[in-house]
Amino acid sequence: MSEIISGLILGAAFGFVLERAGFGNPNKLTGQFRLTDWSVFKVMFTAIVFAAVGLLILEKLGLVDAGSLFVPPAFLGAAALGGALVGAGFAIGGYCPGTSVVGLMSGRIDAAIFLIGLLLGTVLFAGIYPSIELLTTLGEFAQGDSLPDALNISALSVDAGMVIAAIGLFILGSWMEKKSKGPVSSQI
Numbered sequence: 001m002s003e004i005i006s007g008l009i010l011g012a013a014f015g016f017v018l019e020r021a022g023f024g025n026p027n028k029l030t031g032q033f034r035l036t037d038w039s040v041f042k043v044m045f046t047a048i049v050f051a052a053v054g055l056l057i058l059e060k061l062g063l064v065d066a067g068s069l070f071v072p073p074a075f076l077g078a079a080a081l082g083g084a085l086v087g088a089g090f091a092i093g094g095y096c097p098g099t100s101v102v103g104l105m106s107g108r109i110d111a112a113i114f115l116i117g118l119l120l121g122t123v124l125f126a127g128i129y130p131s132i133e134l135l136t137t138l139g140e141f142a143q144g145d146s147l148p149d150a151l152n153i154s155a156l157s158v159d160a161g162m163v164i165a166a167i168g169l170f171i172l173g174s175w176m177e178k179k180s181k182g183p184v185s186s187q188i
Helices: 002-020 026-033 039-060 076-093 097-105 109-137 147-151 155-181
Strands: none
Touching: 002 097, 026 039, 026 076, 026 097, 039 155, 076 109, 097 109, 147 155
16 A cells, blocks of 8 residues: 555656646657757656666665666567657657646646547557567567676766766757757847
8 A cells, every 4th residue: 555655646746846847738748859849858868867877876885786676678679669659659749648647637638638549549559469469579689688788888887878978968959959949139
């Protein structure tokens, strides 16, 4: 029972943060696809880098054994196919599952329609899953359970690369956002 309550509390807090960040507005997500609004990318990539660096620090402090964490197998073909389909839904609908709930709770009718489509798509997928199950294991990547294992480099190197990539992409994103707004006209 405590897991359900903690999940509800964390979910509500996450939704609150998404709403305060403006992610309940579909223009945020579609702006990401148009490369005119990088706020979603910046938030999500920051979370990934923070988690990766935090896990490395906790492991070095002896608080977490990263080797005992479950890492699901990587199916690159299935991930690419699923990513393309889900990405198309994001670009067309302007929402991801989480932001659609935030939009609905903010009173947006388009979010409700998106959620209905999401639920219908889920039911459809469940119905046809037995006939497409083979696609879900497409392109298994078995060279390693984690990126450091697969590339045969240290976790510190991967984290350093992610931090450098984040900084570079944040600079690129800020430049592209400024460029998409056009020149600032002076008022007389």
